[in-house]
Amino acid sequence: MPRVEDMPENVDICLKFCGTCPTYPGVLGESLFCARGKSSAPKPKQGCNCPQCDVQKKYGCTGMFYCIEGPCE
Numbered sequence: 317m318p319r320v321e322d323m324p325e326n327v328d329i330c331l332k333f334c335g336t337c338p339t340y341p342g343v344l345g346e347s348l349f350c351a352r353g354k355s356s357a358p359k360p361k362q363g364c365n366c367p368q369c370d371v372q373k374k375y376g377c378t379g380m381f382y383c384i385e386g387p388c389e
């Protein structure tokens with residue numbers, strides 16, 4: 317089970333970090349990969365902003381590249 321709650325407040329925070337990430341897939345409607353799981357069209361790894369993200373900290377996650385590897389569990 318993903319531990320991150322899928323809610324608008326977390327999406328807003330996510331878009332500040334995933335939205336400026338070079339690995340961000342940019343698929344319409346996709347974000348909050350730490351809760352919802354991997355992208356339908358992931359890009360090759362070019363860095364990840366998740367370690368700086370407030371959602372990550374709030375839920376005690378320590379991973380990276382959730383858009384490629386799936387949710388924080």
Ligand code: SF4
Pocket residue numbers: 326329330331333334347348349350351365366367369370371372382383
């Ligand atoms: S940890 Fe990563 S995927 Fe999760 S909200 Fe933050 S930037 Fe988005």
Ligand code: SF4
Pocket residue numbers: 333334335337338339340341349350363364365366380381382383384
């Ligand atoms: S999950 Fe990490 S690698 Fe993927 S777009 Fe968000 S910040 Fe970038």
